[in-house]
Amino acid sequence: MDNDNRLRRGTYSFYESTVAHLEQLSAQRLRERDTDLLRQALHVGSLFVSLLGEADPASGNFGLYSTDELAVLLRPWVVIALDWLEQHGHPIANEAAAAVNIKALFSLLGSLGTSDFQQDQTAQRTAVVEGTGPLTSPGAGAVISGDVLASLKLDDDPIV
Amino acid sequence: MNKHNTSNQTLEGLQECSWGAQVLQKYALTANNAPIESAILYPLVGDHPPIEAYILSLDFGKRALKVGGVDKFADFHARTFVDAYAAAKQLKQQEESGEGESIWKVRGPGEAKLSEAFRFGNSALRTAEALPVNETAAARLEDPRVRNMTICAVIQILQDMKIYPTVYEDGMPVLKKLHVVLCIGLPVDDLTRRREETEQALQHLKGEYRIEQFDTKSGKTETWAIEVNGFIPTPQPRGTHYTAMRRLDGTPALPKKITTVIDIGGGDIYAYEVDSSSGVVVEGQRLGDGTIAIARELIPLVEDTYGVHISEAQAQEALHLRTILKGGEEIDISGLLEQLRPRFAHLLTTVTISKRMLATFIIFSGGGAALLHNEIAAKMQALPGQHEVGKDYLILPSAIAPIANCIGLFAHGYYRVQQLIRTKVTEFLELYESLQALEEKVRAGAAAGSHPPADQQLALQEGQERLRKHVGQYYPLIVQQVRQERRALAG
DSSP states (O other), rough: OOSSSSHHSOOOOOOHHHHHHHHHHHHOOSSOOOHHHHHHHHHHHHHHHHHGSSTTTTTBBBBTTTOOOOOOOHHHHHHHHHHHHHHHTTTTTHHHHHHHHHHHHHOOOOHHTSOOHHHHHHHHHHHHHHEEEEEEOOTTTOOOOOHHHHTTTTTGGGGO | OOOOOOOOOOOOOOOOBBHHHHHHBBOOOTTTTTEEEEEEEEETTSSOEEEEEEEEEEEHHHHEEEEEEEEESEEEEEEEEEEEEESOOOOOOOOSSSSSEEEEEETTTTTTOOOOOOOGGGGGGGGBOOOOOOOOOOHHSSSSHHHHOOOOOOOHHHHHHOSSEEEETTTTEEOOEEEEEEEEEEGGGGGGHHHHHHHHHHHHHOOOEEEEEEEETOOOEEEEEEEEEEEEEEEEHHHHHHHHHBBBBBSSSSSSSEEEEEEEOOOEEEEEEEEEETTEEEEEEEEEEHHHHHHHHHHHHHHHHHOOOHHHHHHHHHHOOEEEEEEEEEEEEEEHHHHTHHHHHHHGGGGOOOHHHHSSSSEESSSHHTTTTTHHHHHHHHHSSSSOOOTEEOOOOOTTTTGGGHHHHHHHHHHHHHHHHHHHHHHHHHHHHHHHHHHHHHHHHHHOOOOOHHHHHHHHHHHHHHHHHOOGOOOHHHHHHHHEEEEEEHH
């Protein structure tokens, strides 16, 4: 498959990591081109970004869609996401984690359009180091203390 | 403590908080208030996001392969596969009651074609081909049949853990590549005198596998894509040691300085001295033949009594299952095994409990420890002086003795990956701090009206680029822990 940074060379201007992510996904799946994935990402992403908007006072719509239409369009993606989280061991029923992640999601959505990609990335890294961002990451599991790991002399068994 | 199932298993001197006791009682495995599970974000390469991988344990025994892993509910799963391989002539659906069998084909890294169809483990026992069991680990791993069996064993444990080869997208099943990191338990010799040869053999096993699993009951074929991303070669006794002597958070379960692990396996009996503070194996010694010695006695006994010939591998299995196949039916051979009881005690005559051993905490482990439990207890009671279970020695409970290495190897694999993540996080923090210092310098220079030199600008750009991609940023909780530890160290 032609994977020659089409998106980067194109007329679009997107966040670099989003482009890289779609290219990688396309290379992994070998079924869609990265541009196909981009169109899908735009569609799905636009539905979620609608959540930030306020309803038009005259029509009551969010962008093009009424509340009911938006709900119908959003629902399958929410269900898919919930299933995916469940299948990968991070059910949303874990309330503490959910609260953190939803907060992080809204903070991220809120930053769209107001700061450029580089600033976002820097802010995220700073949040990671300073501990002001979410402290959970998927698949992190139980964390073992550094002192204990040091006592086990694990370097004697290198990873081959 | 989160208990998934009720269990009345006796701990027989095992500490309640140890890995062994937790698995025996079917508790959900947790440490520091979080679940332990096989699925983990694995930092494969420094400048790429981590991949989702499964840490699994693999006890590469001479007579059986044991595989273990922990599912998303933090339950430990283990399976034992007899070292038996048989080519399957045809893939044919069969009318069967109960569970069907699997017939496998494997395509390894860089190979163009799938392997021959084969059965392995118990389903291959009757028609098994001779496999290299007394060779070095490297020689065994290089045999494509052994390699293919190992990969299929990995798949079977993933199935037990309810991990599937496909994901559904828009209602369509899509093949998903599963990444695995295997903590493989090997004989001590293979990791000391023959380490280089062993590591080279493991390197050849890394890579992508495509596997076809044909189910004889449903007639359906399932395709799996697996990538082996890494091996953590570990001396087998370290597994048993962790099982009995470590809590789930890695701290000691028993305050012992030196431990002797007496591993009564199918092929051999070994005694290993282990430094309890670290789990590092200090010394190993072969004491004699394992339960194969009893199995060989069983073969003529079965032939004389039932007129049926069984192989050594079948005889080994019969010792544990207490049954053989005759006329297509399972026959109870408990009576024959009782006749062999004197042989059981005789096997232990090679296990001399020396005064040096008695100065250490002794753990009896392996399939043979389950089989000879009463004889071992009698032997320990007959020793001069008082030796208490749980204080001076342990005979691992029969339910976990055969998989004791496997349980502890999973623990070791989990800790080893945690340490790898910590190393990456430390790199990330060091880079972050050095960049902060550089930025401060540039700002101070700018305040004084000087333009930053080109090399400083370049270093800043390169550093920012490395930081942007660094895998350490994906572990925020560990970043915080390491940062606190570094601050505490800095005083």
